[in-house]
Amino acid sequence: MHIGIIGLGVAGISILKEVDKQTTQEMKEQLSVTVFSESEGFGTGFPYQPDDDALLINQYTETMSIDLENQEEFIEWVKNKRSLNDLKNTHLPRSLFGEYLYEETLKLIEKLKVAVVREKVQAVKILENGQFTITTDRTEKQVDSAHLCIGHLAYQDPYDLKGETNFIYNPYPAMKKLSFENETPSIGILGTGLTAIDTYLYMKKTHPKAELTFLSLEGRFSSVRGHEPDIHTHYICRESIQHLVEKDKDSVSLERIKEWFQKETDDHGIDLSWVWQNLGEGTIEGMQKDLQHKEALGKFQALIRKLRDCYALLWNALPDEEKDVFLKEFGRKWSFFKAPIPQKTARLLINDITEGKVKLLRDIRSIKKENERFKVVFNDHKVQSYEHIVNGTGQQKDLTRNIHLQQPVVRQMLEAEILMPYRYGGALIDYPSMCAVNQKGGRVSGLRVYGQLASGIQFGNSSVEMVAKSAQYGVRDMLKDID
Ligand SMILES: Cc1cc2nc3c(=O)[nH]c(=O)nc-3n(C[C@H](O)[C@H](O)[C@H](O)COP(=O)(O)OP(=O)(O)OC[C@H]3O[C@@H](n4cnc5c(N)ncnc54)[C@H](O)[C@@H]3O)c2cc1C
Numbered sequence: 001m002h003i004g005i006i007g008l009g010v011a012g013i014s015i016l017k018e019v020d021k022q023t024t025q026e027m028k029e030q031l032s033v034t035v036f037s038e039s040e041g042f043g044t045g046f047p048y049q050p051d052d053d054a055l056l057i058n059q060y061t062e063t064m065s066i067d068l069e070n071q072e073e074f075i076e077w078v079k080n081k082r083s084l085n086d087l088k089n090t091h092l093p094r095s096l097f098g099e100y101l102y103e104e105t106l107k108l109i110e111k112l113k114v115a116v117v118r119e120k121v122q123a124v125k126i127l128e129n130g131q132f133t134i135t136t137d138r139t140e141k142q143v144d145s146a147h148l149c150i151g152h153l154a155y156q157d158p159y160d161l162k163g164e165t166n167f168i169y170n171p172y173p174a175m176k177k178l179s180f181e182n183e184t185p186s187i188g189i190l191g192t193g194l195t196a197i198d199t200y201l202y203m204k205k206t207h208p209k210a211e212l213t214f215l216s217l218e219g220r221f222s223s224v225r226g227h228e229p230d231i232h233t234h235y236i237c238r239e240s241i242q243h244l245v246e247k248d249k250d251s252v253s254l255e256r257i258k259e260w261f262q263k264e265t266d267d268h269g270i271d272l273s274w275v276w277q278n279l280g281e282g283t284i285e286g287m288q289k290d291l292q293h294k295e296a297l298g299k300f301q302a303l304i305r306k307l308r309d310c311y312a313l314l315w316n317a318l319p320d321e322e323k324d325v326f327l328k329e330f331g332r333k334w335s336f337f338k339a340p341i342p343q344k345t346a347r348l349l350i351n352d353i354t355e356g357k358v359k360l361l362r363d364i365r366s367i368k369k370e371n372e373r374f375k376v377v378f379n380d381h382k383v384q385s386y387e388h389i390v391n392g393t394g395q396q397k398d399l400t401r402n403i404h405l406q407q408p409v410v411r412q413m414l415e416a417e418i419l420m421p422y423r424y425g426g427a428l429i430d431y432p433s434m435c436a437v438n439q440k441g442g443r444v445s446g447l448r449v450y451g452q453l454a455s456g457i458q459f460g461n462s463s464v465e466m467v468a469k470s471a472q473y474g475v476r477d478m479l480k481d482i483d
Contacts, residue, residue, distance in 0.1 A: 001030060001031050001144045001145060001481070001482055002031075002032050002033075002034070002141075002142070002143045002145075003015075003019070003031060003032070003033045003034070003143060003144070003145045003146075003147070003478070004033075004034050004035075004036065004132065004134045004143035004145070004146045004147070005033065005034070005035045005036070005147045005149060006035075006036045006037075006121045006124070006134060006146065006147065006148050006149055006150055006409075007036070007037055007045075007121075007148070007149035007150040007151055007451075008035050008037035008042055008043050008045070008105060008149070009041060009044065009045020009046060009047075009048075009101075009149065009151045009451070010045050010048075010066060010101065010151075010451075010464050010467045010468065011045075011147075011149035011151065011450035011467045011470075011471055012035060012037065012045075012147070012149035013043065013045075013066060013101055013104055013105050013108065014066055014450075014467060014468040014471030014472070015147050015149065015450075015471045015475060016033070016035075016105070016108040016109070016112060016114065017066060017067065017108060017468075017471070018471050018472050018474075018475035018476075019031065019033065019475055020108060020111060020112060021069075022475055022476060022479055023479065027479070027482065028112065030482060031112075031482075032113075032115070033112055033113075033114045033115070034114070034116075034117060034134075034141055034143065035109070035114055035115070035116055035117070036117045036119060036120075036121045036134060036136060036139075037116075037117075037118060038119070038120045039118050041151075042105075042118060043101060043102040043105035044098035044099075044101050044102050044105075045098075045101065045151055046151050046152050046172065047094055047152075047172075048094050048097045048098030048101055049095070049098055049172070050095050050098065050173065051094065051172065051173040051174055051175055052093075052095075052173075052174050052175050052202055052205070052206075053093040053095065053096075054093075054174075054201045054202045054204075054205045054206075055093060055094050055095070055174060055198050055201065055202065056091040056092065056093060056094060056201070056342060057091055057092055057093070057094050057097055058091065058194065058225075058339065058340070058341060058342065059091075059225075059463075059464075060088070060089050060090065060091065060225070060228065061074065061075050061078065061087045061088070061089075061090045061091070061092050062075050062087065062088055062089075063228075063305070063465070064464055065464075066101065066104065066464060066468045067468075068465075068468055068469065068472060073100075074097065074100050075087055077100045077103075078092065078096065078100070081099075089227070089228075091342040091344070117136060117139050117141070119136035119137060119138060119139060120136060120137070120407075121134055121135065121136055121409050122135050122136055122137060122408050122409055122412070123135040123408070123409060123412045123413075124146060124148065124409060124412070124413060124418070124447070125416065125418075126416075126418060126444065126447070127142070130144075130445075130446060131143065131144055131446075132144075132145075132146040132446065132447060134146060144446060145446050145447075145448070145478050145481075146446065146447050146448070147448050147449075147450065147471075147474065148436075148447065148448065148449045148450065148453065149450050149451060150407070150409065150410070150451070150453070151451045151452060152395055152451070152452050153395040153396055153397055153399075153406060153410070153426070153452050153453065154395065154396050154402075154405035154406045154407065155169055155170050155391055155393065155394070155395055155396065155405070156391075156393045156394060156395065156402070156405075157169065157391070157393075157396075157405060158190075158393055159190075159366065159368075161374075161389060161391075162405070164369045164374075166374075166387060166388045166389070167369075167374070167388075167389050167391070168388065168389070168390045168391060169391050170391065171195060171198070171199055171392070172195075172198075174198065174199070178199065178202055178203065178206070178390070179206075180207060180210070180388070182387075183207060183209050183210075184207075184209045184210060184211060185207065185210050185211070185387055185388055186210075186211040186213075186386050186387045186388070187199075187203065187210055187211065187212055187213070187386060187387070187388045187390055188213050188215045188367075188374060188376060188384075188386035188388070188389045188390070189212060189213065189214050189215065189389075189390050189392050190215050190367075190389055190390065190391050190392050190393050191214075191215075191216060191391070191392035191393040191394065192216045192218075192219070192220060192221045192222075192282075192360075192392075193222075193392060193393070193394050194339070194392075194394075195391075195393075195394065196214060196390075196392030196393075197221070197341060197345060197349075197392075198392075199390045200212060200214070200349070200358065201345065201348075204348070204352075212358045212359070213359040213360075213361055213384070213386065214358070214359065214361065215361055215364050215367075215376060215389075216360065216361070216362050216364070217362065217363070217364060218362055219360055219361075219362035220281065220282030220283050220286070220336070221282045221283075221287065221341060221346075221349065222280075222282050222335075222336045222339055222340055222341050223279065223281075223282060223286075223287075223290055223297065223301070223336045223337050223339075223340045223341075224287050224290035224291055224294075224297070224340055224341060224342075224343055224346040225298070225301060225340035225341065225342055225343060226290065226293070226294040226295065226296070226297030226298025226299070226300070226301055226340070227294045227295055227298035228298040228299070228301055228302035228305070229298065229299060229302055230302075231268060231299070231302045231303050231306045232306075233264055233303070233306055233307065234263075234264065234267055235260040235261075235263045235264045235267070236257075236260050236264055236307050236310050236314075237310070238309045238310055238313070241310045241313045241314060245313055245317045249317050252314060252317035252318060253318070253322060254318060254322040254326055257314055257318075264303065264307075265300070265303065268299060268303060269299075270296065270299050270300050270303065271296070272300075274296075275296055275297065275300045276333070278293075279293055279296070279297050279300070280297070280333055280336045280337045281336075282336050284349075284350055284353055284354065284360070287346045287349065287350055288350060290346070291343060291346060291347070294343070301337060301338075301340055304334075304337055304338055308463070308465060308466055308469075309469060311458060311459035311461060311466075312431050312432070312457055312458045312459060313431075315424075315457065315458070315459040316431055316457055320423070323424065335460065338460075338461075361376075361378065361384065362378075363378050363379040363380065364376060364377075364378060364379075365377045365378055365379050365381075367389065370385075372387075373385040373386060373387060374386045374387075374388075374389045395452060397425035397426055397452065397455065397456070398421070398425060399414060399419070399421035399426065399427060400421045410453075417439035417440070418436060418438055418439075418444060418447065419436055419438070419439075419449070420436075420437055420438060420439045422456040422457065423456075424456035424457070424460070425452075425455055425456035425460065426452060426454055426455050426456040426457075427449060427453050427454070427456070428456070428457070429449050429453075429454045429456075429457045430443045431457050431458075431473075432470070432473035432474075432477070433445075433448070433474065433477040434448040434449060434450060434454065434470055434473055434474035434477065435447060435448055435449075435477070436448070436449050445481075446478075448474040448477070448478065450467055450470050450471060450474065454470060458470065
């Protein structure tokens with residue numbers, strides 16, 4: 001069997017790792033593996049590419065590993081390589097995680113005798129015999145099984161500014177894209193998510209006199225990461241949910257999930273209604289409150305993280321009407337609890353914003369380039385202007401809109417109807433085989449999809465742990481074909 005892996009970030013590396021783990025030597029001899037990856041992000045992926053140390057992993061060090069059986073793998077690696085101890089509850093630079101990934105990649109490439117094509121894939125086509133051709137500008141290969149691990153979708157461009165001088169559409173790597181000659185550039189940072197916060201941290205370190213303004217719709221960041229204890233669940237566990245879904249999918253309803261969740265929180269001594277109403281607001285006052293309740297908040301966040309392995313099962317078992325109810329009633333706040341920011345970062349933001357060193361403005365109506373500056377109009381008709389705008393609005397996960405922003409292979413696979421846009425983001429994927437579902441509703445066996453393209457069926461998640469898990473499921477399903 002010839003396996004093609006497109007993209008070599010966390011997903012692509014996890015596929016290699018799982019192929020290694022799930023095969024005997026005899027099986028390995030029947031496999032040949034080719035990876036295709038652009039040079040930028042080769043063996044690290046987009047978030048963990050070489051960049052400034054100001055850009056941090058947003059999870060605690062002890063929870064970052066791509067080895068699902070050894071949660072300590074990264075922390076042990078750091079201890080050995082950097083002689084750092086006492087790493088519990090720390091947030092290390094993302095580029096350090098990239099170094100660990102890169103080392104793993106080189107080991108796996110050698111061990112599995114992987115052929116490497118360091119080129120960007122432009123197209124993936126299905127042949128009549130069920131094989132796939134993977135095409136770059138210079139190479140074309142046929143494979144029996146293709147793993148699409150291209151990671152992040154294109155950034156959004158809500159004010160149609162892409163191409164304007166001084167509009168920084170994609171600010172990574174920050175060391176390259178956020179270098180300004182002027183010591184005091186005036187910069188509007190669009191958004192308040194992860195990328196916007198990275199921009200703030202990097203600028204604060206490299207251009208402490210820059211005039212920074214967060215330009216947002218609602219003026220909210222996220223929840224602050226509390227102190228997370230080890231948690232074991234009793235009511236929502238993968239085995240029991242899987243059993244239930246296989247036996248009777250219709251027995252899963254939003255009401256039942258709420259009941260289980262309530263029992264789970266009661267069991268851990270979490271006052272669900274108090275936490276929900278009082279914490280995780282994401283405003284400056286909200287972050288201050290989170291910092292005062294780190295234990296209660298951390299317990300809740302640890303529980304949410306622990307349940308990740310069940311998200312896709314539960315989410316896919318729910319009828320769409322109930323998914324919509326969930327998103328409307330709980331979606332926004334849940335996303336804040338699910339993706340917290342480090343405490344130190346929250347303290348910096350609170351201080352700088354309350355002392356007026358950095359501005360946080362909300363209710364943007366429009367942004368246009370006029371006379372070499374970006375003119376921002378707010379809902380109350382007030383106007384501000386900036387020399388530069390940095391785009392921190394996150395990725396365009398809806399594949400029915402602004403397709404021109406997506407990279408060629410995504411556009412080609414949508415046009416060829418091999419991928420079907422999924423209403424909750426990314427493409428429709430059959431879970432847990434991770435096989436693409438085409439626009440006729442058929443499962444494309446042999447083509448498996450991971451990362452942000454698969455995040456819609458994973459309840460919006462594409463964290464390291466979720467991506468590594470989906471690689472485990474995808475490889476397990478693929479290997480059934482050669483058993
Ligand atoms: C800024 C940022 C910070 C994050 N921080 C965290 C964190 O701290 N913790 C966490 O758990 N998650 C974090 N995430 C979530 C992140 O999605 C995952 O951690 C992980 O990087 C996903 O891996 P991936 O392989 O799907 O994508 P990527 O890491 O993006 O890797 C995709 C790879 O495919 C290559 N590629 C793309 N297109 C092609 C093509 N056409 N041909 C060939 N190669 C291609 C790219 O160059 C890249 O190397 C973060 C995400 C972002 C954007």
